[in-house]
Amino acid sequence: MSTILELPIETYAGPVEPDWCPGCGDFGVLKAVKTAAARAGVRTKDLVVVSGIGCSSNLPGYLHAYGVHSLHGRAVAVASGIKLANTDLKVVITGGDGDGYGIGIGHFIHAMRRNLDLTYVVMNNQIYGLTTGQASPTTMKEHRTKSTPRGNVELPINPIALALVSGATYVARGFSGEPGHMAGLIADGIQHKGFALIDVFSPCVTYNHLNTYPWFKERVYKLEDRPGHDSTQVAAALEKSFEWGDRIPLGLFYRDEQPTYEDSEPALKQGPLVNQKLEVDGSLFQSLIEEFL
Amino acid sequence: MNEITVGIGGAAGDGLDKTGDTLAKTAARLGLHVCAYNSYQSVIRGGHIWLRVRLGEQPLHSHGDHLNALIALNQDSIERHAPEIEAGGLLLYNADRLRLDLGLREQVRSVPLPVAELTRTLGRVQPIMQNTVALGALFSLIGLEFDVAAGVLADTFRHKGQGVVDQNVGLLRAGYGYVREKFAPIGPRWNFTRTRRPFITGNEAFAIGAVAAGCKFYSAYPMTPASSILHWMAAHGERCGIVVKQCEDELAVANMAIGAGYAGVRAMCATSGGGFALMTEAVGMAGMIEAPVVIIEVQRGGPSTGIPTKTEQGDLNQVLGASQGDFPRIIIAPGDTADCFRTVVESFNLAEKYQLPVIVISDLLLSEHPQTIEPDDLSARVPIDRGQLVTEWNGDNGPFKRYAFTPSGISPRALPGTANAEHVAPTDEHDEEGILISDVFANQAVRRKIAEKRMKKLDLALQELPAPRLLGPADAEATLVGWGSTRGVIAEAIQRLAAAGLRANQLHFKYLLPFHAREAAEILARCRRTIAIENNSTGQFARYLRGETGHAVSEKILKYDGEPFEPRLIAEQVKAILEGRPRRLDVTEAEAREIAYHYLRTRLSEELRPGRLERLSGDGQGEPLWLVEIINRDSGHKQGELRIGAETGSARSWRPNA
Numbered sequence: 045m046s047t048i049l050e051l052p053i054e055t056y057a058g059p060v061e062p063d064w065c066p067g068c069g070d071f072g073v074l075k076a077v078k079t080a081a082a083r084a085g086v087r088t089k090d091l092v093v094v095s096g097i098g099c100s101s102n103l104p105g106y107l108h109a110y111g112v113h114s115l116h117g118r119a120v121a122v123a124s125g126i127k128l129a130n131t132d133l134k135v136v137i138t139g140g141d142g143d144g145y146g147i148g149i150g151h152f153i154h155a156m157r158r159n160l161d162l163t164y165v166v167m168n169n170q171i172y173g174l175t176t177g178q179a180s181p182t183t184m185k186e187h188r189t190k191s192t193p194r195g196n197v198e199l200p201i202n203p204i205a206l207a208l209v210s211g212a213t214y215v216a217r218g219f220s221g222e223p224g225h226m227a228g229l230i231a232d233g234i235q236h237k238g239f240a241l242i243d244v245f246s247p248c249v250t251y252n253h254l255n256t257y258p259w260f261k262e263r264v265y266k267l268e269d270r271p272g273h274d275s276t277q278v279a280a281a282l283e284k285s286f287e288w289g290d291r292i293p294l295g296l297f298y299r300d301e302q303p304t305y306e307d308s309e310p311a312l313k314q315g316p317l318v319n320q321k322l323e324v325d326g327s328l329f330q331s332l333i334e335e336f337l
Numbered sequence: 338m339n340e341i342t343v344g345i346g347g348a349a350g351d352g353l354d355k356t357g358d359t360l361a362k363t364a365a366r367l368g369l370h371v372c373a374y375n376s377y378q379s380v381i382r383g384g385h386i387w388l389r390v391r392l393g394e395q396p397l398h399s400h401g402d403h404l405n406a407l408i409a410l411n412q413d414s415i416e417r418h419a420p421e422i423e424a425g426g427l428l429l430y431n432a433d434r435l436r437l438d439l440g441l442r443e444q445v446r447s448v449p450l451p452v453a454e455l456t457r458t459l460g461r462v463q464p465i466m467q468n469t470v471a472l473g474a475l476f477s478l479i480g481l482e483f484d485v486a487a488g489v490l491a492d493t494f495r496h497k498g499q500g501v502v503d504q505n506v507g508l509l510r511a512g513y514g515y516v517r518e519k520f521a522p523i524g525p526r527w528n529f530t531r532t533r534r535p536f537i538t539g540n541e542a543f544a545i546g547a548v549a550a551g552c553k554f555y556s557a558y559p560m561t562p563a564s565s566i567l568h569w570m571a572a573h574g575e576r577c578g579i580v581v582k583q584c585e586d587e588l589a590v591a592n593m594a595i596g597a598g599y600a601g602v603r604a605m606c607a608t609s610g611g612g613f614a615l616m617t618e619a620v621g622m623a624g625m626i627e628a629p630v631v632i633i634e635v636q637r638g639g640p641s642t643g644i645p646t647k648t649e650q651g652d653l654n655q656v657l658g659a660s661q662g663d664f665p666r667i668i669i670a671p672g673d674t675a676d677c678f679r680t681v682v683e684s685f686n687l688a689e690k691y692q693l694p695v696i697v698i699s700d701l702l703l704s705e706h707p708q709t710i711e712p713d714d715l716s717a718r719v720p721i722d723r724g725q726l727v728t729e730w731n732g733d734n735g736p737f738k739r740y741a742f743t744p745s746g747i748s749p750r751a752l753p754g755t756a757n758a759e760h761v762a763p764t765d766e767h768d769e770e771g772i773l774i775s776d777v778f779a780n781q782a783v784r785r786k787i788a789e790k791r792m793k794k795l796d797l798a799l800q801e802l803p804a805p806r807l808l809g810p811a812d813a814e815a816t817l818v819g820w821g822s823t824r825g826v827i828a829e830a831i832q833r834l835a836a837a838g839l840r841a842n843q844l845h846f847k848y849l850l851p852f853h854a855r856e857a858a859e860i861l862a863r864c865r866r867t868i869a870i871e872n873n874s875t876g877q878f879a880r881y882l883r884g885e886t887g888h889a890v891s892e893k894i895l896k897y898d899g900e901p902f903e904p905r906l907i908a909e910q911v912k913a914i915l916e917g918r919p920r921r922l923d924v925t926e927a928e929a930r931e932i933a934y935h936y937l938r939t940r941l942s943e944e945l946r947p948g949r950l951e952r953l954s955g956d957g958q959g960e961p962l963w964l965v966e967i968i969n970r971d972s973g974h975k976q977g978e979l980r981i982g983a984e985t986g987s988a989r990s991w992r993p994n995a
Contacts, residue, residue, distance in 0.1 A: 059736070059770065063777045089756045094596075097764070104761045105773055110753035111761035112599060113773075114592065115622050121589040125596025125604070126753070128580050129554060133600070133753055151592075154585040310575040311553075318601040318752065320578055322551025322721050328576065329717035332545060336535035337366070 050085025053078050058106040069220030069246030069257075070100050073167050076223050077138065078107065080230035086134045093136050094123040096143035099174045100167035100246065103138045117148030120155045123162055130318040131161070131306050134234060141168040145181040145201045156210040156239050158305040163233040163240045166203065167220075169248035170255050177251035187254050204285035204297055207241040208278055214240035215281065215298040219264055220247065221257050222294065229296065238304050260292070267295035275299050339525035340393030341479055342403040344421075345468075346414025349384035352465040353410070357388045359472055359493065361536055363486040364392040365709050368530030372708040374400035376900055385413055394528060398673065398825025400706065402903035405523075406479060408471045409435060412970070416946060425523055429474055431467045438973065448520060450474055455511040459504055466508050473512025480524025483513050534709040539677040539699055540607075542715070543633055544569040546681030547605050548577050549719045552631075554597035554604040556582040556590045561645045562701040563607040563635040587612035591619035591632065595694075599628040599762060601726075601752035603685050607633035610652045611642065617659040620694050624664030624791070626762035627740065627748070629688035629695075629724075631681065636700040638899045647899030648701035650821060650872040656696050657850065657881065663788070665795045667695045668850040670821030675714035676847070677703065682719045690724035691794045692750055698849070700872065702901040703822035725749045732757035738769040742786055746793030799851040807860050809842030814915055816864040818890060819871065820846040820878045823902055827870055830907035837908070839915060846878070858886040866891045868914060870907060873897055924986045926950050929963035932981050936988045937967065946970050952983060960984040 056078040064070050081091055091109040095101035097116035104111030110133075114122040119137045127135045144152050144166045155162060171189060172178040178191035182203070186195040207215045214236040218226030226244060233240030245260050267273045267284065273293075274280050281298035306312055314320060343360060347353050353375070361371045373390045391401045404422050409415045409430040415437060419428050424444040428437065432449030441447065452470050456462045469490070476486050490505045537545075544566050547555065555574070557567040567583065574581035580597075584590045590606045597604035608616065613634045623630050636652045638644030656668055667687050671680040677699065684695040727749045730737050737758035741748040748769075751758035761767075765775035766784055774780045807816070809831060819827050824845045831841045844860060844867075861867060861882075869879035869890040874897035879890045894910045896902055913920050924932065933947040948966040955961050961983040967976050977993035 059772055088759050089754055092600075092753045093761075102773070105763065105771075108759055110759050112596070112626065113761055113763035113765060114596075114626075115618055115764055118588060118592040118619065118622075121584070121592035122596035122599075124582075124589075125554065125556070125593035125598075126600040128582065128593070129597035129600035129602040129604070130752075130754060150585050151589055154589070309580055311578050311580045314578060317553040317578070317580060317597075318754070320553060322553075322603065322723075324548050324551070324577070324717050326717050329549065332548065332573065332577075333535055333712075333715055336537045336541070337362075337533050 049079070049082040051082045051087070053082045055088060056081055056108050058108050060105060062102065062106045064099060064102075065250045067249040068099070069169060069244070069248070070103065070167050072220035072223040072226065073100070073138070073165060073244055073246055074103055074106055076218070076227035076230050077103070077136065077165065079227035080234055081109075083227070083231040084134070084234045086234065090132065091134050091136065092123075092126055093138055094119045094126065095137065096139040096148060097174075098140035098143045098172075100138060100140040101143055117143055117146070118151065119143065120148060120151035120162070120164065124151075124155055124160055127160055127162055128306070128309070128317070130316045131312060132316050135162050136234065137162060137164040139166060140173070141166060141170060141182045142172050142180045145203055149181070149201075153206070153210045156207055156212040156241070159211060159213055159238045159302055161237055161239070161304045161306055163230070163236070163242070165230055165242045165244060167246035168203065168243050169246050169252055170200070171248050171252040173248045173251050184254065202285060203241065203243045205282060208282050208285060208298055211239075212241050213238035213300045213302050216240070216242045216296045217294050218242055218244040219260055219294055220244060221261055225266065225294065232296070236299065238302055263290060263292045264294050265291060267293050267297065338393055338395045339527060340391065340395075340397075341405045341525070342389055342391045342401055343406045343408065343475065343479070344404050344418055345388045345390070345408045345410065346418050347386060347410030348413075349386055351386070351410045352468050353386050353388050355493070356408070356468040356472060357390055359469075359486065359489050360390050360475070361707065362489045363476065363481050365534055365536045366485050366489065366531070367481060367527070368532040369393060369527070370395065370397045370534070370709050371536060372397040372400050372706070374702070374706045374901065387418070397708065399829050399904060401829070402905045406475060408468070408475060410468065411435065415439070427475075427478055427523060429471045431471070446520065448474060448478070448516060450512065450515065455515055456508060459507045459511065462508070466505070469505055469508035470512035473509035474516040476509075477513045477516045478520060478522050478524065480522055480527055482529075483509070532712070534712060535715060536707055536709050537674060538565065538707045539671070539674050539704040540565040540635070541569055542674050542677035542710070543607070543681050543697070543699070543704070544573075545715055546678040547685075548573075548579070549678070549715075549717055550682045550685040551603050551721060552579060552605050552685065553602040554580050554582070554594060556584050556593045556604075556606045558584055558587050558590050558608065558612055560609045560612045562637050562705050563609050563612070563633065565705065566607045566633065587615035588619070591616035591630075592622075594632070595619055595623045595628050595630050598623070598630040598688070599626065603629075603689070605631040605633070605681075607635060609635050609637050610639050610655060613652065613655060613659070620666065620696070621660030621662060621664055622764050623694040624660070624666055625764050627692040627750070627791070628762065629692055631684045631688055631695050631697065633697045633699060635704045636698065644899045646701070648872060648901050649897060649899065650700055650823075651874070651877070651897070652698065653820075653849070653873075653877040653881065656698055663792065665691065665693045665791055666850060667691070667693065667798060668698060669695065670698045670847055670849055671703065672821060672824035672845060672847055674703070674708050675710040678715055686720065686722040687798065689726075690722050691747065691798050692724065693794065698821060700822050727751040727755065727758060730755060730758040736770055739771050740767065740769045740787060740790070742769055742790050745797050746790045747797070748790075795851040799853065802848045802851070802853070804853040804856040805844060805846055805860065807842055807844050810840050811842070811863070813840040813842040813865070815841045815866045815868050815911055816844050817841055817907070817911065818844045818867055818869045818879070818882070820849065823870055823872065826902045826904055827907060829904040830911065833904050833908040834911060837912070839912060841911060849881075852885045854885040857882070858888060861886060861888040868892045868894060868911060870894045870902065872902065924963060924981065924983050926963070928986070929965060929981050929983070932986055932988060933965045933967070933979055936979060936991070941991070944970050945976055947979075948975065958982065958989055962989065
């Protein structure tokens, strides 16, 4: 991974300061997204950051770039439309676990099997923070939250495994406690041609008192520090994706080069849709009418 | 006026569509006007299909309600429709398979076709090919030219090879020649102009309109009766440079289209009522982030899953009320097939000019029925207005204000990729630059001004859109008020009333939101009696009209049985209203027969059918009854009696013969 900044990080400084709680993991993600964009040399005019709704989904407002702060759960769909309309843009999706793995999980899975060239950064805090602390799709079993006072009885979603079996071609996990490492994963994800998921442990310091910075720090390790993990093998990645408990892996699980959806879309052969003229060719139009005569 | 209506009845899989298409295209190539409607009659066994094709020398505005010739492809069709054939008409059927065992009206001729004998030399004849023999016979009898019909068949089957073409033309000739020797023609003395007119459905006109308007992105999830737009787009997307995306659900459909619209391409999606329900939150998003998008809502019978293959105008409340909060949207209801083309072109311009969602509301009747339209109704050269699109922004002028407060409410729009105009388009409330004022820094003053800015756009749009006009005599006894697809059938009903000496006029609405409340109120105030005509059960438009104008219509004619209005029904009801006769909701004889068919199909046997019907004053069951004699299909012997409530429609008792 490149550690050279192609552009100064201040390029991406947004108009307002984040209103996240002090200590929120999302600060680390914001910095990593800026750093990753700087490393990848994405110009602000060509960067579109799309989010849904939730604490983390406020992120586009704290950046200098184009953005859509869309509906709860719909960021991936909106981003897909933007990318198909203008393939020259770098489209990064940012959001939380409730947004992406709960209400928006349908779009998440389908975008991966399409292998659209999108980068999806999920700030996974295993809780609903903006709505003050209910269980989320990644809340651990038995965790007591406002909505699960007797302990959560549902199994958490495994986003890494889900991404692997759904056809994502870049699957990684970062941690807000390791912002430099995470920035590298996001930068590589942006440069990867195809759907990239970067699931990020981004602790909620206000509402999740189980999955805290110290909790993660004593468990996480980097896959690249352990020889033997082959990130070109989906079966090996899938096995690693189930590692949870005392040891939790970070880093690149899997990466593969596959044709993107855009590559196989015939209407994009002439270049981005947004650059095509609107007026229809007269002889083409006449040939369409002939079918009705 | 010279015109003929041909009915084709058969089961699903009998090849009705292709047969109807050959008939319609032949007539259209001769320069006749054609209007067809396919009603899927699910009350009879085998998923019965009933296609009517109306041909005439003058423009047709509905499929009408006549029946001059019937091609019966199965016994059900003879049972059900042969008695409807009008004097001077024809019944054509395959005499090898079907029999005529009921009486026809006077001066109706039966034309049994010995298909096996006629096709003996034509190779292996599939059952579906009997249709072509019948078509040949029909063309001979109603005076459509053989060579033109043969040309249509050649075009239809060319991709299957010359052998198939020759066989089909042979079948056509067999039927044509056979009746020529034996039967006198009934056809009018047609004046064929040979003007070539497109024969097209509303959905196809929507799709072609989108191409002309420069649509580059179309997303959809399969849903009847909107799916044929997806099919057309998928088949033509590559040639037309349109990305056609079938999505996982309608949430994705709408959100993708809005994303594409935000990024700067003209984007459209279509669905029916259930799918639109899933799109509603996104509609509000488009209003809030001021992204252009065109959404077509093709109504079908509701509520819930409802009657997917039937027509209705039941989603007006839904499109008016879609999504939370106040936001600007434009709603347009095209009135006929050619209008579908114009409406889509106009919708793309309005969506970009006013930066908002435009909802085009159609219905199964308008979207699926094919008809001829004038050649210049479809044009490649249409006006394109992209509104206030900013292609460059000098950063020295300060930050780009995507939601700048302007007198018109319209703000300059920059697309991603434009230097110095970076901004976020947020669904949270925001200021001129798109910075949130929703949570920590909520601000009443900014909120008030941006809410006004958004809604103000509709004031300007209203000035641009044409106001409704009253058509017909100003001093009419009744004004028929409608919206959308019923325009043509109401106009035809008014002609029928005029022929009967009753003066009615028409006030029809296409632009539903923003609404010309002042102009409408002025017109309505001068009307002697207003009658709303709607294909729904509660009069949704009449209620909306009252809310907008304060005018309560005098009467409503509502139809919600899944079938479209026909001129006779409207004319009869208007006449009843004008004469002060009560209109009752009792089960008619025809309806009692349909209820009996349903009962037989689901509870007894398809070997049975309803025979004679008699209305009884009641036999202790609390309501008058229809006594339906049930007979055996083959022998005609009575098998029992079914009693059906004449008020409730309940199948009250089945008494088999002892």
